[in-house]
Amino acid sequence: MAKIRLIEVKEEIQADNRAKAEALRSRLAANKTFLLNLMSSPGAGKTTLILRTIEALRDDLQMSVIEADIDSMVDAEKIATTGIMAVQLRTGGFCHLDASMVEKGLEGLDLASLDLVIIENVGNLVCPAEFDTGAIKNAMILSVPEGDDKPLKYPLMFTVCDVLLINKIDYLGLSDFNVAALRQRANTLNPRITIFEVSSKTGQGIAEWTRWLKRQVDEFRSG
Amino acid sequence: MAKIRLIEVKEEIQADNRAKAEALRSRLAANKTFLLNLMSSPGAGKTTLILRTIEALRDDLQMSVIEADIDSMVDAEKIATTGIMAVQLRTGGFCHLDASMVEKGLEGLDLASLDLVIIENVGNLVCPAEFDTGAIKNAMILSVPEGDDKPLKYPLMFTVCDVLLINKIDYLGLSDFNVAALRQRANTLNPRITIFEVSSKTGQGIAEWTRWLKRQVDEFRSG
Numbered sequence: 001m002a003k004i005r006l007i008e009v010k011e012e013i014q015a016d017n018r019a020k021a022e023a024l025r026s027r028l029a030a031n032k033t034f035l036l037n038l039m040s041s042p043g044a045g046k047t048t049l050i051l052r053t054i055e056a057l058r059d060d061l062q063m064s065v066i067e068a069d070i071d072s073m074v075d076a077e078k079i080a081t082t083g084i085m086a087v088q089l090r091t092g093g094f095c096h097l098d099a100s101m102v103e104k105g106l107e108g109l110d111l112a113s114l115d116l117v118i119i120e121n122v123g124n125l126v127c128p129a130e131f132d133t134g135a136i137k138n139a140m141i142l143s144v145p146e147g148d149d150k151p152l153k154y155p156l157m158f159t160v161c162d163v164l165l166i167n168k169i170d171y172l173g174l175s176d177f178n179v180a181a182l183r184q185r186a187n188t189l190n191p192r193i194t195i196f197e198v199s200s201k202t203g204q205g206i207a208e209w210t211r212w213l214k215r216q217v218d219e220f221r222s223g
Numbered sequence: 224m225a226k227i228r229l230i231e232v233k234e235e236i237q238a239d240n241r242a243k244a245e246a247l248r249s250r251l252a253a254n255k256t257f258l259l260n261l262m263s264s265p266g267a268g269k270t271t272l273i274l275r276t277i278e279a280l281r282d283d284l285q286m287s288v289i290e291a292d293i294d295s296m297v298d299a300e301k302i303a304t305t306g307i308m309a310v311q312l313r314t315g316g317f318c319h320l321d322a323s324m325v326e327k328g329l330e331g332l333d334l335a336s337l338d339l340v341i342i343e344n345v346g347n348l349v350c351p352a353e354f355d356t357g358a359i360k361n362a363m364i365l366s367v368p369e370g371d372d373k374p375l376k377y378p379l380m381f382t383v384c385d386v387l388l389i390n391k392i393d394y395l396g397l398s399d400f401n402v403a404a405l406r407q408r409a410n411t412l413n414p415r416i417t418i419f420e421v422s423s424k425t426g427q428g429i430a431e432w433t434r435w436l437k438r439q440v441d442e443f444r445s446g
Contacts, residue, residue, distance in 0.1 A: 003303035005331040006296065009324045010315025073229065080226035092233025092353055095318055101232045108228040130315055 010130075017131055020099035024106075024134030031111040034217040035102075035119065037135035039157065042123030044143040045167045047075045048200040050118055054082050056210035061115040061217060066105040068097050068122050075120060085109065096127035099134040116217050125150070129157040136220055137162040144171040148178045151185035158189045163196070165209060170199040233353075240354055244322035247329075247357030254334040257440040258325075258342065260358035262380065265346030267366040268390045270298045271423040273341055277305050279433035284338040284440060289328040291320050291345050298343060308332065319350035322357040339440050348373070352380040359443055360385045367394040371401045374408035381412045386419070388432060393422040 028035050040046050050065055057063065067076040068089045076088035087108045089101060102119060109117065119135060121128045140161040142150055145168060151158045158164065164186055166179065179197065186193055194212065198205035251258050263269050273288055280286065290299040291312045299311035310331045312324060325342060332340065342358060344351045363384040365373055368391060374381045381387065387409055389402065402420065409416055417435065421428035 003306065004296065004299045004309050004311055006299075006311045006313065007327055007331065008315075009312050009327060010317070012327075013317070014315065073227065076227045076229075083226065086227050088227055088229045089232050090229065092231075092237065094233070094236070095350065104230055104232055104235075108230065127318065 014130075017098045017100075020103065021132035021134040024099050024103055025136065028111070028134070028136060029220075031114075032221045033111045033114045034116045034137075034220045035133075035135045036116065036213070037097075037119045037121055037128075037133045037138045038141070039121045039125070039128045039138065039161070040123060040141035040143070040167075041125050041146060044123070044141040044146065045200050046120045046123070046141060047078055049141060049165065049167065049198070050079065050120060051082065052200050052203065052206045053118065053210055053213065054079070054084055056206060057116070057214060058082075058084070060214060062113055063116045063118070064109050064114050066102065066117060066119045068101070068105075068120060070094070070122060091122060095122055095124045096131050097121050097133050098131045102133045102135075115221065116213075125154040125157045129154070129160050137216060139163045139165065141165045141167045142182070143168040144175050144177045148182040148185070151182070151189055155189050158186050158193065161190070161193060163194045163212070166195065166197045167200055169197045169204060170202050237353075240321050240323075243326065244355035244357040247322050247326055248359065251334070251357070251359060252443075254337075255444045256334045256337050257339045257360075257443045258356075258358045259339065259436070260320075260342045260344055260351075260356045260361045261364070262344045262348070262351045262361065262384070263346060263364035263366070263390075264348050264369060267346070267364040267369065268423050269343045269346070269364060270301055272364060272388065272390065272421070273302065273343060274305065275423050275426065275429045276341065276433055276436065277302070277307055279429060280339070280437060281305075281307070283437060285336055286339045286341070287332050287337050289325065289340060289342045291324070291328075291343060293317070293345060314345060318345050318347045319354050320344050320356050321354045325356045325358075338444065339436075348377040348380045352377070352383050360439060362386045362388065364388045364390045365405070366391040367398050367400045371405040371408070374405070374412055378412050381409050381416065384413070384416060386417045386435070389418065389420045390423055392420045392427060393425050 064085045065079045066087045073088050076086040079086035087105045138161045196209045287308045288302045289310045296311050299309040302309035310328045312328050361384045419432045
């Protein structure tokens with residue numbers, strides 16, 4: 001006698017979210033607005049990387065930032081000091097963003113006038129990887145102090161990202177972080193992932209990253 | 224010049240969820256089915272407490288269990304060994320249940336024939352506290368090895384619960400867990416909280432807990 005009934009809540013929620021994400025991508029294509037979804041653990045350096053990216057690209061691209069946070073506005077305040085418009089999404093109990101939350105964030109912006117919108121997702125390597133936000137590309141930061149074993153623990157995050165930024169490389173000398181091992185683990189999960197080594201603190205590697213990002217935006221807008 | 228726009232995604236999602244939870248409670252009242260939402264950290268002993276509760280009340284009440292898990296069916300399999308119907312909700316990336324997920328779980332059950340349905344929520348002291356599941360009462364387990372400081376770190380969980388089960392009291396001798404301090408912290412946050420000290424392993428305190436639960440169910444069904 002079967003006494004267990006299995007219900008895959010996830011599948012229904014995900015199917016609904018995927019449809020919303022596809023609709024959002026169509027709208028972004030129509031407006032020629034590139035949407036980048038940036039994910040990482042708390043403290044890996046998302047906000048500082050975004051500040052560096054604004055600094056490097058602000059003369060070439062019209063930008064805005066959507067900051068997601070469970071309960072604060074600190075990051076949006078940092079972005080706003082640059083004069084770039086920041087939308088703060090307070091998610092409450094949610095540990096991730098989905099496409100409808102991103103849609104709400106975009107309501108505050110004039111898409112047609114924007115070339116690049118960066119989403120700073122909630123700091124977490126698990127839930128955000130599960131949800132398509134409607135972004136054109138997904139990026140993640142792994143910082144050196146977190147360790148080179150993270151692809152083994154959070155494989156989905158490495159699988160869904162188009163680009164991996166190894167941040168805080170100025171800590172490499174103080175750490176047993178093995179960049180070659182990390183690259184191999186990330187490439188095994190995702191052979192197409194693009195990897196940059198950067199330090200948002202010293203600026204090392206930022207030019208390579210922002211040149212790549214600019215090219216992605218240009219190709220998307222001309223396609 | 225205001226460069227930040229704040230969007231409370233949480234408020235909109237919560238308002239929508241609260242409406243669904245209220246509708247579910249009306250349906251439960253019409254069917255005289257008591258729904259208990261049981262929350263705790265992973266490993267605090269939710270499944271074992273449910274097994275003890277089934278054992279104590281199965282002659283008096285028609286029961287069923289909804290098990291929520293990010294990605295396994297282990298707990299539902301344990302419940303099913305008792306012959307009680309278990310519904311397994313696989314939530315995927317979600318760290319909590321909301322009212323619409325519980326609604327889906329209940330679809331698999333004949334509410335009119337059930338006196339008590341227990342939801343084993345996802346193991347987490349943060350997100351589940353934020354979402355009204357539609358339950359008649361909320362319960363939480365805090366196990367002695369977790370420490371007596373948890374009301375300071377997770378105040379919302381203690382605030383939303385009607386009952387707190389201090390589990391694994393057989394560990395008290397091995398620990399500096401201060402029951403009086405924990406009771407005071409919980410009562411400060413929530414003066415109406417009912418507290419039981421139990422050990423699902425030895426059975427200590429289970430009779431007091433299940434007597435209280437039986438009385439709640441009886442009052443609800445006769446009201």
